[in-house]
Amino acid sequence: MRLSCEVSVASRLLPSAGLRGPGRALRAVLALGKAAGGGERGRGARLLLSTARHRPGSHYQLRENVEHLFTKFVEEGKATVRLKEPAVDLHISKANVSQLKTFLSAVKLAHRGSDEESLPLSTLVPPKASEVEKPKTKMTITSRKDYPLTRNFPYSLEHLQASYCKLARVDMRMLCLKSLRKLDLSHNRIKTLPATIGDLVYLQELNLQDNQLESFGVALCHSTLRKSLQSLDLSQNKIRALPAQFCQLRELIHLKLDDNHLVRLPFKIGQLSQLRFLSVARNKLPFLPSEFVKLSLESLDLFGNPFEQPTPLLPQMQLEIPLTLLEYAARATVNYRIPYGPHLLPSHLCVDLDLAKTCPCGRSCLNCFIQTTLTMNLHSVAHTVVLVDNMGGTEAPLLCFFCSLTCYSCFLDRHLRSNSNGRGP
Template structure:
C-alpha cells in the first residue's frame, strides 16, 4: 500500500537540544509493507534524495494520529520510537483515509494478515520525483509522438511544431492552466478545449484559424479563461456569444481580417487589455463605450469618417407587433428563454440594440456613426493612425425619430 504526498519528518527531541527542524516538506512516497527478514508491518518513507528511505516499525509504536485536516490531504503520524512526527500534506484525501485506516490496524497488530501488503522495497525514481508541471516543446523534432503528456502539467507550450490540429492528448490534461500553441498551422479548434476546466491562458498566435467556435463560448471557459491571444490568424468575425467569456482580462486580435468586433463587447466587464491592430474594422460597435480598459491598441484599421448627419434609417412606422413586444421584453427585463420562446426570437432579443435614451430596439432603428475619443474607455491608447489620432468612429442607435432629432440638435449646437 502506497501513498504519494509531501512529507516532513520532525524529531521531537530537537527543541530540547536547541536545534531547528528539517525545513520544508519534500515530495515522498509512503509505503506499508513487510521488510524481507523482519516481522510485522513497517512504514517506509522514501524521497527523491533518499530512495531507499527510512523504515519505522508500526506495531504498538504509533502514539497518536492527528487527522483534523484529513479532508485537506493533511495528517501527522506521531511515533513513540524514534520520537518523530511524520507530517503529511498534499495527499489525496480518500487515499489518505484508506492509508491511515491500514496504519491503525498495523499499530494494533489485529488482522494484520488481512491487510493488502506487499514486500517493502524502495520505489522507482519516477514514483518519488516531483510531478512535472511545465513543459516546453519548441520544434517538430522535440514533439512526443509515442509518449503521453504528464497528467500533472499546468503549463504546456508546443510552438513551431507545424501542428495542423490540436492534439487530443492535450485535452486530457485537466490541471492545465496555460496552453501555448503559437506558431503552428492549426485551422480549427475542437469544442473539447472547453473541457479544460482550469484553463486560464490560451495562446493561438500565428496559426491559420478562420473562426472561433460558438461552442467554446458556452463552455466552462466562461468561468476560467482570462487571457486569449488570437493574433496573426485569418479570423473575419467573432461570434456574438464570444462575450460570454466573462473572465477575460487580456484579449489580442492583431493582424487578422476582422471587419467587426463582437456586438456586445461591453459585456466583457473584466477586460483590461485589448489589442486589435491591423485589421479591417470600419467602425466600433455601440457597446464599445461600456468598456473600462487600461491599454487599447487599434492602430492600422481603415476606419471610415464618422457620419452623424447621414443616418441609415431602418425605422418602420407604425412599429410591428413583434418589434413592440420585443422592446417591452427587454425594457421591462422580462425573463425569457428557449423554454418559452423559439430559439430565433431568443437570439434576436440577445442582439437588441440600446438607444441613447436607454430604451431597446431590435430591427427598427436609426443608425449613425459618431466620433469616439478612445481615452474615454482606456487609460493608455496607442495612436489609431500615423497622424496622431486617438479617435475612432463608433455606431450609435436611436429607437425613434424623436431621439435622433434630440441627438441632432445637440450635435449641431456643439458644432456652433
C-alpha cells in the same frame, strides 16, 4: 500500497533538547507493506518513507505503534501520523484526497494488528526515481523533432508550450492535463479548436498566435473558460468574426486579435468589464460596436483598420411606426429584465434578445431602430492609445442605434448645437 505526497518529519524530542523543529516538506512516497526477509523482522506492517535524496528510505513499525492520526484537514490533502517509537510526527500534505483517506484507513488497520487478515501486504521495495522526483510543472517544446510522439505529457503540467511543431490540430493528450494554467500553441497550423479545451478548468492563458484559425467556437464561450480565462492571443489567424457569445468570457484581461480578417467586433464587447489590454491592429474593421464606450482599458491598439468616415446626419432608417407586437414584447423583455431562455421561448428569439441594441437613452430595441455612425475619441475608454492611422488620429467611428425618432431628434439638436458653438461633433 503507495501514496505520493509531500512529507516533513518532526521529532517530538527536539524541543526538549533545544534543537530546531522539522525542516521543509519534501516530495516523497509513503509505502505500506512487509519488510524484506522472513522471521520476526518481517512480521507486521511497516511504513516506508522515501524521498529523492534517500530512496532506500526510513522504515517505521506500525503494529501498536500509532499514537494518533490527525485528520482535521484531510479534505485538503493534509494529515499527520504520530508514532510512539520513534517519537516522530509525519506531516503529510499535497496528497490526493481519496488516496489519502484509503492510506490512513490502512495505517489504522495495521496499527491494530489486523494487517495480515485485512491488508494485502507486499514486500517493501524502494520506489523508482521518477516516483519521488518533484512533479514537472512546465514543458517547453519549440521544434517538431522534440515533440513527444510515443510518450504522454506529464499529468502535473501547469504550463505547456508547443510552438513551431507544425501541429495541424490540438493534441487530445493535452486536454487530459487537468492542472494546466497556461497553454501556448503559437506558430503552428491549427485550423479548428476542439470544444474540449473548455474542460481545462484552471486554464488562464491561451496563446494561439500564428495559426490558421477561421473561427472561435460558441461551445468554448459556454465552457468553464468563462470563469478562468484571463489572457487570449488569437493574432495572426484568419478569423473574420467572433461569435456574440464571446463576451461571456468575462474574466479576460488581455485580448490580442491583430492581423486577422475581422470585419466586426463582438456586439456586446462592453460586457468584458475586466478587459484592460486590447489589440486589434491590421484588421478590416469599418467601425466599432456601440457598446465599445463601456470599456475601461489601459492600452488600446486599433492601428491599420479601414475605418469609414462617420455620417451622423445620414442615418439608416429601420423604424416601423407603429412598432410591431414582437418589437414591443422584445423591448419590454430586455428593458424590464424579464428572464427568458430556450425552455421558455424559441431559440431564434433568444438569440435576437441576446443581440438587442441599446439606445443612448438606456432603452433597448430589437429590429426597429435608427442606425448611424458617430466620432469617438478613443482616449475616453483607454489610458494609452496607439494612433489609428499614420496621420496621428486617435478617433474612430462608433456605430450607434436610436430606439425612436424622439431619441434621434434629441441627438441632432445636441449635435447641431455643438457645431454652432464651434466645438465640432
